[in-house]
């Protein structure tokens with residue numbers, strides 16, 4: 001049986017604690033979410049290159065079924081840190097993040113980020129014509145900054161892949177409605193983002 005000392009020794013991995021502190025410093029010094037995210041981008045690039053984080057993520061559970069691991073919610077600034085763990089060949093659907101700014105950083109495997117332009121006049125909330133504007137394939141260390149309402153899809157690669165996400169606000173059930181897009185029918189709908197599954201990064 002574990003002793004009391006052992007039971008209280010479960011602490012957050014230090015690389016994650018340092019990452020959170022670096023983000024809090026940025027958020028406290030800037031009020032603008034665009035500036036915050038631009039300054040946080042090199043922090044996330046560094047974080048997803050940490051060998052200890054990549055090794056730790058080998059045990060993170062799959063987020064199949066429209067889920068996100070919820071690693072951290074900031075009590076003062078409302079930013080959150082999520083993770084996604086995709087199965088090989090995962091097909092991502094086309095969506096936006098409503099008002100949220102998002103940094104999407106690859107930690108393991110490969111993924112492709114597809115970006116779309118909306119080519120209709122945007123006058124109908126339930127209709128959107130899309131045109132694929134770019135596809136970038138990334139490996140560990142690649143971080144994408146996704147602005148509010150940017151239309152995109154994340155596609156899994158040939159192996160399991162893991163990404164760490166910094167969001168300016170929490171998404172998911174009961175938060176804000178995000179746009180979803182069907183490129184075959186041009187139907188635009190709205191729905192909540194992934195189910196948030198709390199998950200602590202313990203040493």
Ligand SMILES: [Fe+2]
Nearest residue numbers: 095097152154
């Ligand atoms: Fe996304």
